[in-house]
Amino acid sequence: MQTSDNGLNIIRQYEGxxxxxxxxxxxxxxxxxxxxxxxxxxxxxxxxxxxxxxxxEDVKRFATSVNKMVTTEVTQGMFDALISFSYNIGAGNLQKSTLLKKLNAGDKQGAADEFLKWNKSNGKPLAGLTARRTAERELFLA
Known part of the structure; x- marks a missing residue:
């Protein structure tokens, strides 16, 4: 699967x-x-x-990683959300995440809820990360 324009646009919006x-x-x-x-x-x-x-170019690299990590079928929205998420936190962090474990176990709602836990820097919630994770979760569930 490849990243759609929606996936690219969410990255553009939140990365600036x-x-x-x-x-x-x-x-x-x-x-x-x-x-x-x-x-x-x-x-x-x-x-x-x-x-x-x-x-x-960067998104293609992340798409390759996400395609290897995800072992269950996902929608385009789920894939795009995972690309934005891993672009921000790194593919290695996605690979170790409970989000990925839940997704691959078939718990898509549980995986969606995990996005919201990744909104902190140095232990403190950041408004920008909270907004991004909320947008990624919504895209994941769309």
């Missing part, structure tokens, strides 16, 4: 677009729609078109 490098809250040098990696250098600038290309 930055055309110059910045340090994300986790301290990683970042550009575009939350793109990180060795190709991101301090003082770098990109265009919106380049940011969209990076997003497409």
């Amino acid at each position: 677009l930055r055309l110059k490098t910045y340090f994300c809250p986790a301290g990683k040098l970042t550009i575009g729609y939350g793109h990180t990696g060795t190709d991101v250098t301090s003082g770098m600038s990109i265009t919106e078109a380049q940011a969209n290309e990076l997003l497409q």
Whole structure:
């Protein structure tokens, strides 16, 4: 399965677009729609078109990971929500999550409810993460 436009749009909405490098809250040098990696250098600038290309490449990598992890059938909305979630927290965290365990066990409602538990940074709920997790949960259940 591949990420739909809805999946890309939720990532764009919650990551935001930055055309110059910045340090994300986790301290990683970042550009575009939350793109990180060795190709991101301090003082770098990109265009919106380049940011969209990076997003497409990043999402393909996450889609490959999610397709390998999910062992049950999912809807497009579920898949897109999982892509946004893993894009934000990392594929490794999705792999270890109760959300994935519940989903693969067939408990889709339980998996949906797990999204809401991933709204904290340093133990404190953040409004932006709460909004993103709520949107991902809604997309997952759509």
